[in-house]
Amino acid sequence: MISPAARDALQGWLDAQKALKGASDNTLEAYGRDVAGFLAFITQHNAEAQGIAALARVGVSDMRAWMAFTRGEDVGARSLARKLSAVKSFYRWLSEREGFDATAVLSARAPKFQRKLPRPLAPDAAQNLIDTLDMQSETPWVAARDQAVVTLLYGCGLRISEALGLTADVLPMGDVLRITGKGGKERIVPVIAPARQAVARYVDLCPHDLSGNSPLFRGVRGGVLSPRAVQKVTQAARAQLGLPASATPHAMRHSFATHLLNAGGDLRAIQELLGHASLSTTQAYTAVDTARLMEIYRNTHPKGR
Incomplete structure (x- = not known):
């Protein structure tokens, strides 16, 4: 269960992505799913509602636990890298807005994966x-x-x-x-x-x-x-x-x-x-x-x- 404060923050970030970067509806929907999934995990992981102050306390061990859990859900390296990118973007926006240090989240390393290129036709x-x-x-x-x-x-x-x-x-x-x-x-x-x-x-x-x-x-x-x-x-x-x-x-x-x-x-x-x-x-x-x-x-x- 995501707290009202966290849900409002997520919506504020999505609105900013649309207004400032012109993100498409499909992109915003994917961003919303990825970050909402992260927020739901953190809530369950810490066994308490995650308001803004609690989100600001997310540390390295929390990020490792989320990434391990996500990989355990049979999510591939490429998909996890995409999810992590969305979470980092959300935290970058939230930390600037709320004035806290988001280094623990922003320093999390994405798993390596081989980029798949579309094949051209002759x-x-x-x-x-x-x-x-x-x-x-x-x-x-x-x-x-x-x-x-x-x-x-x-x-x-x-x-x-x-x-x-x-x-x-x-x-x-x-x-x-x-x-x-x-x-x-x-x-x-x-x-x-x-x-x-x-x-x-x-x-x-x-x-x-x-x-x-x-x-x-x-x-x-x-x-x-x-x-x-x-x-x-x-x-x-x-x-x-x-x-x-x-x-x-x-x-x-x-x-x-x-x-x-x-x-x-x-x-x-x-x-x-x-x-x-x-x-x-x-x-x-x-x-x-x-x-x-x-x-x-x-x-x-x-x-x-």
């Missing part, structure tokens, strides 16, 4: 997947819609949430799109001709009114198209082609970045196109290795040739 496999999406529905406008969405993921490197968040006021689609990504960060992405053509074909066939700021991509009944619907049709297409389970909508965005990099694209330019806040994220996302970076360096640096 260029021909990506194109085959897009082509096959056009055959997954007997309703022409639905088939055109699915193909248009995934073409935008691969052709522009959009997140699925960004593609499905587009509104009809982008029509007719031009050479660039202004995308609002994570944290409310805006970026400009070029739109290749096949993507524009795929969207135009969908718009011509769509039976729903596409005007103003209404959603661009619609479900069968006219509501906003759900990510799950795109995932399901992609799953059907990859099964038809015999592609691995890693051939997901997200893998199309990853393939966009990887294919650009392999063609000699600049890493910082790809970072901007993807909307990553830091270059290190782009390096992990595109599975850049030292050999590839050195090859780019030797081929492009004036002193290296």
